[in-house]
Amino acid sequence: MSIAYQAAFWLRNICDSDLEGIQHALGPGEDILAGLRGFRIFLEGLYQDYTSFETSAAERLPTKIGIMADDLENYHHLTETLDCLHAVARAGVLETQEGKPCLAVQKGALKKQFKKSVAFPLEMLEKHGFSFEYRKQGRGAATYRQCTELRAAFPDCPGLVGAVKYFTERLGEKNVREDYAKTDVLFYTADYDSALLNAATGRKALSPERPGIMRTLGARQALWPPVLDALCGELSLGTDLSLNPYVFPNWNVRFLRQKKTVCTFSIGVDTLSVRLPLSCGLARELVLDRASLPQRLRDCVESFGCVGCGKCENERNIEVVDGIRLCTLGYSNFATEDSRMMAVTLTSGEDLAVLLSLVRRAAEER
16 A cells, blocks of 8 residues: 555545634634635645655565555655644743744753654755754854754744644543544644534544545445344444544444444545455354355455354364355354455445345344
């Protein structure tokens, strides 16, 4: 997965925030509002310029987590640029220099917030409109290495640095066990409503129709409303949403019968995938009737088998049904579920209709 996909994911998830509501509720000055708009535009430009992050010299070999080493390093270039800016905002003190706002950042304070090299992040931030002045003991310094303080400004939108500081101070800490994402993700997406208007960030409170999700689906957007109509409307299942920012960024939407997961949909750029674990009884039915299934779903059935979950010896719980090795164990852990998993990327209404009929059956059993 290349930086093009990763940058497209973040671009599509920049939030549509209620700046009028923020102005009414908090009354920030016009410079702050202009800066909030400017930061959103800055993020758009950064993500659209994804080719500038393709600078890895790593050999193109697969890593243990499934991504090529150079692609992983390129993605880190992008996220570390944003993490560095986030650290500048946290560590900086808003001051005025020659009538323009700037963030005065002590080098020691920045190092506590951002422990990696700042060379590439500062270069990219400068390319996209930031200016940095380096100082040592009140005098100018030629480089970051020589300085004890740096001053960050954004000449084309002077209020941006103050707005980023204003936003960052109000982000708060997010707990991924309860919130849809960590604090840095809200920064990556300019989620002003969560930080400034206390909009819900709870995993179970978030709408599965939020604009970022719909934009991420892109070409597969038409497949999503039927899923929600069937699972939330017809079956009254609850939802649990989370945004995974790592390596292969995506949204995960779990559909729940009370506290039990019925199925999980994964939403990536122009992709919609699902994982539906089946009971042994339902899996047996599908094995015997697999010839009637669409090819993608038939392939899932024909991949059933032992996954080495450690719950038995010598595969004694494996039963061969019409040539398919079927695990007869009940659910006990994620590995056991994988033995009878319908894991498929959906591309057509036909596949989706059959899949939803299986979800209805699985929900009844839950």
